[in-house]
Amino acid sequence: MKYINGGVCAAKGFSASGIHCGIRKNKSKKDLALIVSDVRACAAAVYTTNLVKGAPLIVTKRNLSDGYAKAIICNSGNANTCNSNGIEIAQGMCELVSEYLDIDAKDVIVSSTGVIGQPLDIEPIKDGMQTLVASLGDNSKDAAHAIMTTDTAIKEISVSFELGGKTCFLGGIAKGSGMIHPNMATMLVYITTDAAISREMLQKALSEDVCESFNMISVDGDTSTNDMVCVLANGLAGNLRIDCENADYAEFKKALNIVTTHLCRTIAKDGEGASKLLECRVINSCDKQTAGKVAKSVICSSLFKAAMFGADANWGRVLCAVGYSGANVDIEKINVEFASKAGRVAVCKNGFGVDFDEHLAKTILLESEIEIIVNLNSGKAEATAWGCDLTYDYVKINGDYRT
Amino acid sequence: MKYINGGVCAAKGFSASGIHCGIRKNKSKKDLALIVSDVRACAAAVYTTNLVKGAPLIVTKRNLSDGYAKAIICNSGNANTCNSNGIEIAQGMCELVSEYLDIDAKDVIVSSTGVIGQPLDIEPIKDGMQTLVASLGDNSKDAAHAIMTTDTAIKEISVSFELGGKTCFLGGIAKGSGMIHPNMATMLVYITTDAAISREMLQKALSEDVCESFNMISVDGDTSTNDMVCVLANGLAGNLRIDCENADYAEFKKALNIVTTHLCRTIAKDGEGASKLLECRVINSCDKQTAGKVAKSVICSSLFKAAMFGADANWGRVLCAVGYSGANVDIEKINVEFASKAGRVAVCKNGFGVDFDEHLAKTILLESEIEIIVNLNSGKAEATAWGCDLTYDYVKINGDYRT
Numbered sequence: 001m002k003y004i005n006g007g008v009c010a011a012k013g014f015s016a017s018g019i020h021c022g023i024r025k026n027k028s029k030k031d032l033a034l035i036v037s038d039v040r041a042c043a044a045a046v047y048t049t050n051l052v053k054g055a056p057l058i059v060t061k062r063n064l065s066d067g068y069a070k071a072i073i074c075n076s077g078n079a080n081t082c083n084s085n086g087i088e089i090a091q092g093m094c095e096l097v098s099e100y101l102d103i104d105a106k107d108v109i110v111s112s113t114g115v116i117g118q119p120l121d122i123e124p125i126k127d128g129m130q131t132l133v134a135s136l137g138d139n140s141k142d143a144a145h146a147i148m149t150t151d152t153a154i155k156e157i158s159v160s161f162e163l164g165g166k167t168c169f170l171g172g173i174a175k176g177s178g179m180i181h182p183n184m185a186t187m188l189v190y191i192t193t194d195a196a197i198s199r200e201m202l203q204k205a206l207s208e209d210v211c212e213s214f215n216m217i218s219v220d221g222d223t224s225t226n227d228m229v230c231v232l233a234n235g236l237a238g239n240l241r242i243d244c245e246n247a248d249y250a251e252f253k254k255a256l257n258i259v260t261t262h263l264c265r266t267i268a269k270d271g272e273g274a275s276k277l278l279e280c281r282v283i284n285s286c287d288k289q290t291a292g293k294v295a296k297s298v299i300c301s302s303l304f305k306a307a308m309f310g311a312d313a314n315w316g317r318v319l320c321a322v323g324y325s326g327a328n329v330d331i332e333k334i335n336v337e338f339a340s341k342a343g344r345v346a347v348c349k350n351g352f353g354v355d356f357d358e359h360l361a362k363t364i365l366l367e368s369e370i371e372i373i374v375n376l377n378s379g380k381a382e383a384t385a386w387g388c389d390l391t392y393d394y395v396k397i398n399g400d401y402r403t
Numbered sequence: 404m405k406y407i408n409g410g411v412c413a414a415k416g417f418s419a420s421g422i423h424c425g426i427r428k429n430k431s432k433k434d435l436a437l438i439v440s441d442v443r444a445c446a447a448a449v450y451t452t453n454l455v456k457g458a459p460l461i462v463t464k465r466n467l468s469d470g471y472a473k474a475i476i477c478n479s480g481n482a483n484t485c486n487s488n489g490i491e492i493a494q495g496m497c498e499l500v501s502e503y504l505d506i507d508a509k510d511v512i513v514s515s516t517g518v519i520g521q522p523l524d525i526e527p528i529k530d531g532m533q534t535l536v537a538s539l540g541d542n543s544k545d546a547a548h549a550i551m552t553t554d555t556a557i558k559e560i561s562v563s564f565e566l567g568g569k570t571c572f573l574g575g576i577a578k579g580s581g582m583i584h585p586n587m588a589t590m591l592v593y594i595t596t597d598a599a600i601s602r603e604m605l606q607k608a609l610s611e612d613v614c615e616s617f618n619m620i621s622v623d624g625d626t627s628t629n630d631m632v633c634v635l636a637n638g639l640a641g642n643l644r645i646d647c648e649n650a651d652y653a654e655f656k657k658a659l660n661i662v663t664t665h666l667c668r669t670i671a672k673d674g675e676g677a678s679k680l681l682e683c684r685v686i687n688s689c690d691k692q693t694a695g696k697v698a699k700s701v702i703c704s705s706l707f708k709a710a711m712f713g714a715d716a717n718w719g720r721v722l723c724a725v726g727y728s729g730a731n732v733d734i735e736k737i738n739v740e741f742a743s744k745a746g747r748v749a750v751c752k753n754g755f756g757v758d759f760d761e762h763l764a765k766t767i768l769l770e771s772e773i774e775i776i777v778n779l780n781s782g783k784a785e786a787t788a789w790g791c792d793l794t795y796d797y798v799k800i801n802g803d804y805r806t
Contacts, residue, residue: 049727050723050726050727051725051726051727051732051734052722052723052725052726052734052754053726081719082719082722082751082754082755082756083755083756084755116719116723117718117719117751117755117756118756225722225723225726302705302797302801303801306797306798306800306801306802307801307802308802309798309802310801310802312802315520316484316485316519316520319455319485319519319628320453320455320519320628322454322455323453323454323455323456323628324452324453324454329454331454331455348485348520351455351485352485352486352487352520353485353486353520353521389802390798390801390802391798391802392795392798392799394705394709394798395709395712395793395794395795395797395798396795397709398705398706398709398710398713398793399709399710399711399712399713399715399792399793399794
């Protein structure tokens with residue numbers, strides 16, 4: 001397994017582009033992305049569980065019902081959600097891709113992110129299509145830029161790995177939580193690979209992976225209407241097609257998990273207003289589900305997130321969040337430690353506070369990536385969740401936008 | 404039903420006091436409260452569902468197992484939670500009350516609020532007992548002040564009502580969410596009444612009431628380790644004892660609900676850093692549970708809370724919170740309106756945005772009490788939840804305490 005450059009264009013037969021078409025006023029911010037596979041690819045996706053679903057998501061779900069796709073189009077600046085003509089516009093975007101790439105409109109994945117409740121004008125997209133298609137190439141970074149909203153950095157990664165002697169590539173781009181009035185946080189992730197894998201196994205790999213990756217991050221506890229993670233696998237690596245849970249499947253899942261975990265960490269770290277990444281690792285749990293509940297509860301606690309912003313070793317808030325997580329744990333067995341590049345400090349043992357070096361704790365918590373280790377001392381399972389601190393800037397971004 | 408003065412001392416046979424005994428360094432902040440009934444009273448209580456439970460709560464639960472109590476002691480400045488000697492100290496506080504009032508230690512309700520994980524020194528309490536007991540009188544406000552942490556105002560209310568020709572009184576005090584390092588939000592509510600009611604009916608009334616009152620408020624989604632609501636009913640009003648669900652019971656519940664709803668609103672409005680009260684009223688729901696889920700989800704959304712701070716009519720975030728509430732609702736039937744003293748504005752109809760007067764919406768949302776009306780158009784049930792906006796000060800109070 002090797003880290004390589006290329007993002008969604010690392011895998012054979014994938015090209016991408018990102019341009020400014022005019023949905024956004026700011027001309028220096030790209031707002032339209034396209035990712036294309038030279039050949040039809042197996043496609044797997046997972047979607048938001050919010051009952052309010054963006055129109056693009058409904059169209060994508062319909063298009064992916066046969067398990068194949070060839071292109072992904074995504075605009076930022078408008079979520080095309082809660083608009084009465086939403087489906088029509090999302091469908092229109094697929095038809096534009098169909099026309100310009102000469103492919104079936106049903107082979108297009110469509111997403112939108114940004115403002116909700118404001119009609120999305122298709123004209124700028126129509127006008128931009130020629131440039132968008134002409135720009136297709138090894139341009140993963142352009143696509144990653146075009147899908148950003150209030151993200152402060154592009155999110156991209158790719159790896160290579162071997163399957164039966166054949167080198168395969170798998171890479172992805174993501175956007176994290178951002179807002180433009182009036183909308184909500186949205187997360188979009190696109191992953192491409194040239195590994196040959198059946199639709200069923202691809203969906204299985206993705207569905208299993210998100211339980212440990214994207215379902216374990218939280219910026220502010222709000223589940224978006226437009227969240228989507230999708231993977232295209234075009235098989236051009238020439239490996240023996242994966243169609244059961246064999247060693248190749250395990251290797252594929254490993255590659256997928258490296259990419260998704262990286263994207264999770266970058267999304268959490270670049271959460272709205274965030275100044276630091278919080279990684280809560282729950283260890284020695286009786287089972288994985290319990291560990292997961294505890295880890296998510298900790299990184300979702302507003303009180304704890306605010307304490308981390310202040311570099312305050314407030315372990316009582318960790319214990320409190322464990323206590324209301326809904327997980328069945330024995331509080332009097334719990335140890336808590338904080339760690340970062342600057343060191344490691346134990347703050348709670350068997351559910352009670354221990355004396356600790358406040359200066360060391362402060363030094364550890366002033367770093368930009370903080371690990372919170374919750375040891376349940378009740379078994380061997382573990383889980384990790386990622387979040388970020390709660391800062392003045394979160395309130396500013398989400399409260400002051402129009403004032 | 405009449406509003407009257409007196410708080411927890413409005414009912415016959417109840418006295419209270421509040422003093423500074425020295426748990427806190429700031430001598431102008433009272434830190435020890437006592438509420439006493441002249442006669443043994445029926446007692447009912449509900450407690451936090453957090454698995455981490457403050458030691459005072461464990462001792463109180465044990466003491467109330469017989470359903471009677473005569474006194475309530477509460478200190479602020481230290482939660483006596485996650486300390487290895489917690490039970491011993493809480494028990495010691497009950498024994499001090501027992502000694503000074505010559506009552507059974509088992510008839511004492513004990514609470515603590517403030518710092519967790521730091522041992523509570525019983526000496527200042529011991530030293531303060533004589534003054535505390537000597538100060539007993541019509542001093543509900545002193546007790547309300549003594550239980551405050553970062554609350555900015557005392558929370559007190561009382562009403563009178565008639566049961567079978569006898570005038571009864573029911574009043575309460577509360578503290579809302581506050582913090583002192585390292586701790587967590589805590590809510591404490593004490594209610595007294597001279598109405599005669601059986602223990603069983605008192606507990607039933609309280610348990611039913613909290614579902615619509617204290618379980619419907621949220622400041623930051625963190626469930627405290629020390630939350631407690633308790634009611635003492637000493638029967639001195641001389642009414643025919645309520646021992647079944649008759650008309651008197653209904654009248655008693657009405658009085659209780661007026662008091663608890665008022666305390667809920669004041670707790671929410673005085674949430675940490677809050678600049679405004681949010682009241683989400685969900686109407687025309689298929690059932691009460693659905694309405695409750697939706698209302699709580701809206702007032703718990705960090706994104707929506709931040710938007711309210713910015714007086715931003717961001718109805719998309721309301722719809723988003725409805726969508727992930729877990730309630731089974733038909734999004735395309737939902738109407739949303741914002742209201743306050745300044746007026747009322749419809750922002751969403753049948754799940755889609757409607758044109759509205761942005762200036763009017765801003766004027767409405769600049770008020771200090773905002774109502775969010777979510778009409779599910781699916782039945783006749785309704786529910787209300789209370790919360791507050793998310794402000795810079797919330798982050799400041801909870802993040803910057805030691806920096």
